[in-house]
Amino acid sequence: MTKFVAHYSEVALKGNNRPEFVKALRHSVNRVLSGIDHSVAYSEGRLVIDAQAEEAEVGARLSHVFGISWFAPVSIVTPGYEEIKGAVLASARSNDGKTFMVAVRRSDKGFPLGSQETASKLGAEVVQETGKKVDLGEPDLSIHVDIVRGRAFVYTDKTRGPGGLPLGTAGRVMHLFSGGIDSPVAAWLMMKRGTRPVYLHFYLAPSPQAAVESKITRLVQVLSAYEGKSTLVLVPFADYQLATMGVPGELEPSLFRRFMRMTAEALAPRFGAAALSTGDSLSQAASQTLWNLVSFDDGSSIPVLRPLLSYDKEEIISLARRIGTYDLSLEEYKDCCAIITRHPRTRVKAEVVSDYIQRLGLKALVWTSIEKSTIVTYNPAVGVLKATALKDSVPGMETEQTPSA
Ligand code: ATP
Ligand code: MG
Numbered sequence: 222m223t224k225f226v227a228h229y230s231e232v233a234l235k236g237n238n239r240p241e242f243v244k245a246l247r248h249s250v251n252r253v254l255s256g257i258d259h260s261v262a263y264s265e266g267r268l269v270i271d272a273q274a275e276e277a278e279v280g281a282r283l284s285h286v287f288g289i290s291w292f293a294p295v296s297i298v299t300p301g302y303e304e305i306k307g308a309v310l311a312s313a314r315s316n317d318g319k320t321f322m323v324a325v326r327r328s329d330k331g332f333p334l335g336s337q338e339t340a341s342k343l344g345a346e347v348v349q350e351t352g353k354k355v356d357l358g359e360p361d362l363s364i365h366v367d368i369v370r371g372r373a374f375v376y377t378d379k380t381r382g383p384g385g386l387p388l389g390t391a392g393r394v395m396h397l398f399s400g401g402i403d404s405p406v407a408a409w410l411m412m413k414r415g416t417r418p419v420y421l422h423f424y425l426a427p428s429p430q431a432a433v434e435s436k437i438t439r440l441v442q443v444l445s446a447y448e449g450k451s452t453l454v455l456v457p458f459a460d461y462q463l464a465t466m467g468v469p470g471e472l473e474p475s476l477f478r479r480f481m482r483m484t485a486e487a488l489a490p491r492f493g494a495a496a497l498s499t500g501d502s503l504s505q506a507a508s509q510t511l512w513n514l515v516s517f518d519d520g521s522s523i524p525v526l527r528p529l530l531s532y533d534k535e536e537i538i539s540l541a542r543r544i545g546t547y548d549l550s551l552e553e554y555k556d557c558c559a560i561i562t563r564h565p566r567t568r569v570k571a572e573v574v575s576d577y578i579q580r581l582g583l584k585a586l587v588w589t590s591i592e593k594s595t596i597v598t599y600n601p602a603v604g605v606l607k608a609t610a611l612k613d614s615v616p617g618m619e620t621e622q623t624p625s626a
Contacts, residue, residue, distance in 0.1 A: 226376060227382070228268075230384060242390055245389050257273060259272035284382060285446045286387075287386060287387060288387035292382055293376035294377075295376040296374075299371075300369075304373070306346055310346060313350065320361045320362070323343045324365050326366070328368065395418075395489045402541050402550040403501075408500075411528055414528075420452065421485050429593075429608070438597055449601065449602065450599070461480055475569040480586075482517055482521060483584070495524075497523060503531065513566075513568070596610075596611045
């Protein structure tokens with residue numbers, strides 16, 4: 222049996238929403254530990270997790286839970302000096318480090334000794350018992366003792382969690398998902414603040430099956446470690462390409478991006494999504510200048526969120542590495558460069574794009590493309606991937622609605 226203590230960000234979870242957030246956090250912990258016999262309890266502002274599995278396995282799973290700021294394997298003892306001393310000495314003995322420190326936090330004022338006094342006494346016991354030296358600067362081993370009502374937590378190896386807020390506490394977004402580096406990271410950041418993305422990808426692959434088997438699905442599978450059951454919608458855009466053949470090259474990216482937005486916007490209510498999100502970073506590409514982003518959003522009935530707007534590419538890459546999507550993002554993928562033009566315009570007027578939408582009948586094309594879309598769900602707990610025609614699986618898909626241009 223492995224015991225862990227997990228802390229969430231105190232500041233973020235203050236106030237009336239706290240019980241709801243803690244419930245969502247417990248739900249996430251239960252989800253990542255599914256398949257392992259375990260229990261999750263709330264105790265004095267932290268979660269205590271008991272699991273029938275190796276420490277490394279439980280730790281790896283907890284590192285995928287948004288809302289956890291840090292976690293550590295823990296010994297829980299009754300809050301008497303002798304019991305605490307026993308746990309502290311056991312921790313000290315099981316570590317090879319030459320230097321150590323003891324940090325005590327006493328939130329139960331019923332404990333007879335002050336924090337400082339307890340730390341000094343325990344420190345002296347460790348020196349005597351193990352010969353290790355005290356180092357308050359950069360010790361090889363930090364032993365933490367948190368004394369709360371009715372129990373004391375003793376732990377050493379604190380691991381940083383992903384932080385943020387528990388998944389599902391901030392609603393849903395339709396997330397425009399490409400095979401590149403940026404959009405998976407943007408999805409992760411949206412999840413970090415509590416939203417659940419519905420991934421939306423536009424493909425040129427020759428068949429829905431080929432799209433399902435592409436690296437896009439594998440990227441979603443990597444991200445599903447953070448979300449649990451994940452949903453991907455694959456929209457073909459071969460018809461769009463045919464319909465827009467005569468469009469000047471310099472306008473192509475803006476027109477295609479507007480088409481993607483209109484499709485995402487049309488689908489959003491069907492999935493209960495309150496906003497769209499993208500992996501745009503300001504001025505990273507000609508299609509992402511401030512003017513072109515404004516043109517993208519023009520006339521949209523719901524907001525477009527861009528968590529990477531102010532990120533540099535290096536920052537995005539370092540996050541992609543940490544999340545585990547980077548290598549897959551680098552893998553070759555034919556579709557991602559389909560709408561690339563040598564000299565895209567950096568200031569495309571929204572009216573010019575709207576005009577092409579009108580003239581080429583692209584509003585209607587949004588719906589014929591949705592008709593041909595595929596929905597993929599992946600449940601990492603059981604490793605099951607399902608793909609079906611979107612129109613057969615989402616209620617109300619047969620009724621047309623006019624997206625805004
Ligand atoms: P990424 O690494 O995410 O591909 P990028 O720098 O290559 O980003 P673009 O290709 O211009 O940028 O795309 C910007 C954003 O537009 C993406 O982050 C994504 O949100 C959306 N996008 C681009 N291509 C597609 C696509 N085929 N399907 C869905 N969304 C897309
Ligand atoms: Mg891209």
